[in-house]
Amino acid sequence: MALSGEALAVEIMKCVRCGQCRAVCPVFLESGAETDVARGRIFLVKLLMEGRLDGKDLDGALSRCLGCKSCFQECPSGVKGDQIVLAGRAEMVLRHGLGWMKRGLYRGVLGRPKVFGAMVGLGSLAQRVALARVPRDSGIRLRLPGNRVPRTIPWLPRRPLRPKGTATYSPGGELDQETRSALTQGARMGPGAEGKTAPRRRVLYFTGCLTNYLYPRIGRAVIDVLNRNGVEVIVPADQTCCGLPARGAGDLETADRLMAANLEAMSRYEADAIIVSCATCLTSWKEDYPAAGGTLGERARDMAAKVYDFSQYLTEVLEFQPPEGALAMRVTYHDPCHHFKGMQIKKEPRKLLKAVPGLEFKEMAEAERCCGFAGSFSVWNYDLAVKINDRKIKNAAATGAEAVVTGCPGCVMHLADGLNRNQVPARALHLAEVLEMAYQKEK
Ligand code: SF4
Ligand code: SF4
Incomplete structure (x- = not known):
């Protein structure tokens, strides 16, 4: 608030x-x-x-x-x-007032999942038709209005991560029909249903917009890693933008409407925890929602204790099962601001990376320094975001890492842009993607 x-x-x-x-x-x-x-x-x-x-x-x-x-x-x-x-x-x-551009972005797109999804679908189609000859691994560099240099944007997926209804991903494969039906209809899980699938734990996954619409590969990796650690993952329908972009722009009315929708969507299911894999969304759940007044605030404070960042949940709640296959890769880690300075999350992602056999971890200078993304800051102030990002990329490149790993999809996007712009031969990856790559080596 x-x-x-x-x-x-x-x-x-x-x-x-x-x-x-x-x-x-x-x-x-x-x-x-x-x-x-x-x-x-x-x-x-x-x-x-x-x-x-x-x-x-x-x-x-x-x-x-x-x-x-x-x-x-x-x-x-x-x-x-x-x-x-x-x-x-x-x-x-x-x-x-908010101004027509910001009103369009926060109220017309981010606050309306159907509109957001349709726009990404159309954008994906346009990319595939107009840019058919561009190699898939190069990213797309576009000079956007008012920008001094072209910006690398990701290839848009054909479909978002979240299907239309609630989805359940079980460690042991498919759920039995009765349990799945209960879950997809939004019923609370009773003790009988729990006995049927017997996962070690059950969590709800709050995906956030960037993972859902731009980087479903990150969401799939989060689900896969949790499944491999014995956790059943429910992705509830009707969740929406966490509201922080609108709140950050001063549009409190939109932010509060989105908060109410998310609290309702996540309250429909019984689970051990709510998992978040975006540093910005985590701030909403841990700081902004609990600061609300009235019954919404009460509900948010009750739920906040069950909200974990992906890396926290694996290291603090679960007994993390490290991958057995070796992943021969040198990596470095960028701390998202909302993790390091907001929630003091620093050791958890490093502990996970260091548990991967074959992986070489090299700390970069100023790992906790902002990458310059900051949500819509980089939309309205891209030239400044580039200058801040260049220093981050210089520090990352000095480690000789093949991948710059982080815990936020927004940072992944801005790091990928910086690596591309500075022609550094490294990838930007979410922590979950690296862990999933290591598990894949077991096959
Ligand atoms: S560092 Fe000093 S000037 Fe800056 S906000 Fe704090 S008290 Fe104010
Ligand atoms: S950009 Fe500057 S003023 Fe704003 S939060 Fe960061 S340090 Fe503080």
């Missing part, structure tokens, strides 16, 4: 204007502008809330924040600079 009222005023007052955040803010380090660092942005939001600025002219400054939390981590006063920026954006939307 965005800070507001007294809580926002108190948070703003905590800033003593020491300027320490200037040493770590990736945007400030590129632009050198005071309005591009937490100290400057906090001051602007203060003037906005006091009515001393109208706000229209603030759009640029506030949209150029990654929400990476580097300032919060560095700040001696513990000021939540990213949260103050979010509050400023929400205030701007209240005063001046």
